[in-house]
Amino acid sequence: xxxxxxxxxxxxxxxxxxxxxxxxxxxxxxxxxxxxxxxxxxxxxxxxxxxxxxxxxxxxxxxxxxxxxxxxxxxxxxxxxxxxxxxxxxxxxxxxxxxxxxxxxxxxxxxxxxxxxxxxxxxx
Amino acid sequence: xxxxxxxxxxxxxxxxxxxxxxxxxxxxxxxxxxxxxxxxxxxxxxxxxxxxxxxxxxxxxxxxxxxxxxxxxxxxxxxxxxxxxxxxxxxxxxxxxxxxxxxxxxx
Numbered sequence: 001x002x003x004x005x006x007x008x009x010x011x012x013x014x015x016x017x018x019x020x021x022x023x024x025x026x027x028x029x030x031x032x033x034x035x036x037x038x039x040x041x042x043x044x045x046x047x048x049x050x051x052x053x054x055x056x057x058x059x060x061x062x063x064x065x066x067x068x069x070x071x072x073x074x075x076x077x078x079x080x081x082x083x084x085x086x087x088x089x090x091x092x093x094x095x096x097x098x099x100x101x102x103x104x105x106x107x108x109x110x111x112x113x114x115x116x117x118x119x120x121x122x123x124x
Numbered sequence: 125x126x127x128x129x130x131x132x133x134x135x136x137x138x139x140x141x142x143x144x145x146x147x148x149x150x151x152x153x154x155x156x157x158x159x160x161x162x163x164x165x166x167x168x169x170x171x172x173x174x175x176x177x178x179x180x181x182x183x184x185x186x187x188x189x190x191x192x193x194x195x196x197x198x199x200x201x202x203x204x205x206x207x208x209x210x211x212x213x214x215x216x217x218x219x220x221x222x223x224x225x226x227x228x229x230x231x
Contacts (some may be wrong), residue, residue, distance in 0.1 A: 030133065033218070037220070043224075044211060044223065044224040044225050045162075045168075045211060045213075045222040045225075046222070047219060047220040047221060047222070048174065050218050050219075059218045059219065061219060062125070095168075096169065101166055101218070104217060104218065105215050105216065105217055105218060106215060106218055106220070107215060108158035108160075108170055108173050108175065108215055110172065110179070111168070111169045111170055111179075112169050113168065114167035114168060115167070116162050116167065117167065
């Protein structure tokens with residue numbers, strides 16, 4: 001049974017950091033990539049970045065470069081997204097999603113391959 | 125970055141109607157386009173990948189078409205369960221981008 005289980009909701013002050021986890025199970029890590037996507041209130045989905053669950057390669061959206069670090073712990077099959085210097089417009093639900101990645105792209109995740117979402121609220 | 129422009133943002137229709145949602149890419153993405161349904165508090169549900177490939181279990185009233193920069197999602201004979209938000213996603217590269225979403229509302 002495929003599962004991606006994310007950590008719980010967080011409330012942070014501007015300037016702080018948040019680390020969201022995503023524990024995966026039930027599927028092979030070969031050629032798997034873990035993408036992070038967020039949805040701010042009333043907004044569409046926004047890609048944050050991607051990490052290979054196989055070898056740790058990463059790619060980050062330009063607007064988040066220098067502010068986000070994505071890591072994986074293969075022993076526990078847990079991925080982490082660390083977002084620093086939080087601003088109020090970082091308030092969003094953050095999702096992890098796993099999919100097959102190859103030849104320069106990650107394919108869209110099936111419905112079972114999404115985490116449940118983590119609400120991060122940034123407020124003074 | 126590849127920009128995705130989705131229209132309309134809201135669509136009001138009746139049960140039984142045929143509806144069409146459009147996504148336009150800022151550059152060619154071949155057929156690397158997916159369509160999802162998304163409801164508040166739930167994870168996105170993949171409906172169509174590679175522009176026109178229906179995912180397993182998705183009703184045949186859903187169909188996708190297009191290539192290059194113009195894509196459409198069509199729902200024939202809208203059902204009560206279909207009133208939700210739909211969005212497109214390009215996956216030409218690792219860097220995904222999404223349309224802003226279309227909310228299908230009941231007339």
